[in-house]
Amino acid sequence: MPPPPKQSISGLRSIKRDFSSFLPSASQDSVISSSDPNAIPWTPTPPKQSKLSGAEQRLRDIEEALKGNLVSSEIALASSQTSRSTMLQKRPSSSQDPPAKRRQLPSSWNDPEPIQRSAYFSSSSTRTPVVNKTLTNNAPGRTAPISLSQEQQHILQLVREGQNIFYTGSAGTGKSVLLREIIAIMRAKHSRSPDAVAVTASTGIAACNIGGMTIHSFSGIGLGLESAEVLANKVRKNKKASARWARTQVLIIDEISMVEGELFDKIAHIGSILRKRPEPFGGIQVVVTGDFFQLPPVTKGQKATFAFEAEMWRKTIKKTFNLTQVFRQRDPEFVDMLNEMRFGKLTPGSIARFRSLARDIVYEDGLGATELFPLREDVERSNTARMRVIQGETRSFTALDGGTLTDETQREKMLNNFMAPKTLTLKIGAQVMLIKNIDDTLVNGSMGKIVKFIDPSASLEEDDIAYGGKPSSKNGKAGKKQSSGVMWPVVDFLQPGGGLRRVTVQPESWKVELPNGEVQVSRTQLPLILAWAMSIHKSQGQTLERVKVDLAKVFEKGQAYVALSRATCLDGLQVLHFDPARVNAHPKVVDWTRTLATVS
Numbered sequence: 001m002p003p004p005p006k007q008s009i010s011g012l013r014s015i016k017r018d019f020s021s022f023l024p025s026a027s028q029d030s031v032i033s034s035s036d037p038n039a040i041p042w043t044p045t046p047p048k049q050s051k052l053s054g055a056e057q058r059l060r061d062i063e064e065a066l067k068g069n070l071v072s073s074e075i076a077l078a079s080s081q082t083s084r085s086t087m088l089q090k091r092p093s094s095s096q097d098p099p100a101k102r103r104q105l106p107s108s109w110n111d112p113e114p115i116q117r118s119a120y121f122s123s124s125s126t127r128t129p130v131v132n133k134t135l136t137n138n139a140p141g142r143t144a145p146i147s148l149s150q151e152q153q154h155i156l157q158l159v160r161e162g163q164n165i166f167y168t169g170s171a172g173t174g175k176s177v178l179l180r181e182i183i184a185i186m187r188a189k190h191s192r193s194p195d196a197v198a199v200t201a202s203t204g205i206a207a208c209n210i211g212g213m214t215i216h217s218f219s220g221i222g223l224g225l226e227s228a229e230v231l232a233n234k235v236r237k238n239k240k241a242s243a244r245w246a247r248t249q250v251l252i253i254d255e256i257s258m259v260e261g262e263l264f265d266k267i268a269h270i271g272s273i274l275r276k277r278p279e280p281f282g283g284i285q286v287v288v289t290g291d292f293f294q295l296p297p298v299t300k301g302q303k304a305t306f307a308f309e310a311e312m313w314r315k316t317i318k319k320t321f322n323l324t325q326v327f328r329q330r331d332p333e334f335v336d337m338l339n340e341m342r343f344g345k346l347t348p349g350s351i352a353r354f355r356s357l358a359r360d361i362v363y364e365d366g367l368g369a370t371e372l373f374p375l376r377e378d379v380e381r382s383n384t385a386r387m388r389v390i391q392g393e394t395r396s397f398t399a400l401d402g403g404t405l406t407d408e409t410q411r412e413k414m415l416n417n418f419m420a421p422k423t424l425t426l427k428i429g430a431q432v433m434l435i436k437n438i439d440d441t442l443v444n445g446s447m448g449k450i451v452k453f454i455d456p457s458a459s460l461e462e463d464d465i466a467y468g469g470k471p472s473s474k475n476g477k478a479g480k481k482q483s484s485g486v487m488w489p490v491v492d493f494l495q496p497g498g499g500l501r502r503v504t505v506q507p508e509s510w511k512v513e514l515p516n517g518e519v520q521v522s523r524t525q526l527p528l529i530l531a532w533a534m535s536i537h538k539s540q541g542q543t544l545e546r547v548k549v550d551l552a553k554v555f556e557k558g559q560a561y562v563a564l565s566r567a568t569c570l571d572g573l574q575v576l577h578f579d580p581a582r583v584n585a586h587p588k589v590v591d592w593t594r595t596l597a598t599v600s
Ligand SMILES: Nc1ncnc2c1ncn2[C@@H]1O[C@H](COP(=O)(O)OP(=O)(O)OP(=O)(O)O)[C@@H](O)[C@H]1O
Pocket: 010, 011, 012, 013, 016, 139, 140, 141, 142, 146, 147, 148, 149, 152, 169, 170, 171, 172, 173, 174, 175, 176, 177, 178, 291, 327, 328, 540, 541, 542, 543, 565
């Protein structure tokens, strides 16, 4: 099978932000302990073989990756093999090469059995539910390759020319899609100096989603509590951090709404000190994006200062753009309602419409809405309770972690930023979400249900060679294999046009790399999470077709807007306890936005 064509994939937004401290892997870890008798019986590491076919090698990599009991040299090996195959055959991992590539699914992902449609989940409410038979993906671009809009292209061009830019836009206007293009284009522009483009974000999870590091890690300032001068002296003593400052030519900062103004000032100042240049950030080109109406900086009770309030903001940002075309939602009524909500000013008509969304919705294909909660404890409780009521065997999948970082605390912190949990616990009937872009219709955010577990080695076919990387077998068919004891989940995924697609899900890799290519941490795990519930932080950046939100639980400004704007259409959105008083925009953000002269 020829390698998949390298084209931009559409609609695939590898989830940008969400999550770090908000939804640790505990949500799944706590469901079943690793000593669970039903956990997969991992086979011992087989002796190393010198010549394996591509399919054998792939299978071996994955089996080893999932065992989690390898010695460190083996971890590095398994990890690098998986990474290699990822780079060769699949869309690049989120780390160094963000634009998604379309990839062809191997036959092993597709299950030959016909899909059984049955309703696994039903509403426990006594209200008369709305039966949704026809809901399909309303997010344009999910089934066709994305071509950037004019406004997106314009910004891309100015960034390419070297300008310092901040671009914003309401939820779903394609900020992340554009950012991925910017990263790719700027990396290509500076291809001779691989350290030149630094990709950062305000939170660990947001950084993971764009394959970068946090702005704290980039700048090497730790907690960053001291003055810029003291911090700059500290950074000087840190070889890696000072080299980063010296080599960086373009600094990208995503999710700027969660960066405090004071931090922005400090980092801009440190750049000037270290690079011995008077300009903010020492003259590095700075590209900033985010939406200040979404989640604000975490302040532990103090008043939030936003990055736009920083003294250095005006000195750094030469042009501000507002993306206006909404892609996530097509329904103009819904777009207007969300825009009103963004500014915290709802019309009576919109309030009435939001209130009408309290109805229950039963989806005939059996896949329920994902309930979004502000607190991770609620997410955990909800997913655990749903797992408990399903009868049947539990299977646990332990991730293989690798990478060069040795500081355990830092390592754990970074690993917790991956969407993929350390231990994933599944059952037949569990509602899951795909957390990687696989191809045009299997995307980050695709919802599905586990229908069975199969032993992949028993039915490994020639096509798996293409998926597995190096087609080293010259003799054609890889043939049937002996059972490895590893079972993989088969999932019915909801398709953009309606209907279900059945696939066998195989492990994938995530990694955090330094600009020089050094893999700091990596994780290999099945690209699934339980998806009856999710934190609002984790959902930030997501596009979801079926969403349920209880606004009585929302407490932070911007939370309601983030949660509701994940939905692609009103038909797939259920809102409980809608109260306009809970829909708040930060007054400072509203005032500042009014002062912006938007360049069209
Ligand atoms: N030029 C485009 N053509 C078609 N679809 C697009 C385009 N740009 C973005 N999209 C689609 O719109 C949806 C939202 O895009 P994206 O996630 O980049 O928006 P965002 O502004 O980052 O949203 P949020 O602020 O809510 O995270 C995605 O499904 C994406 O594929």
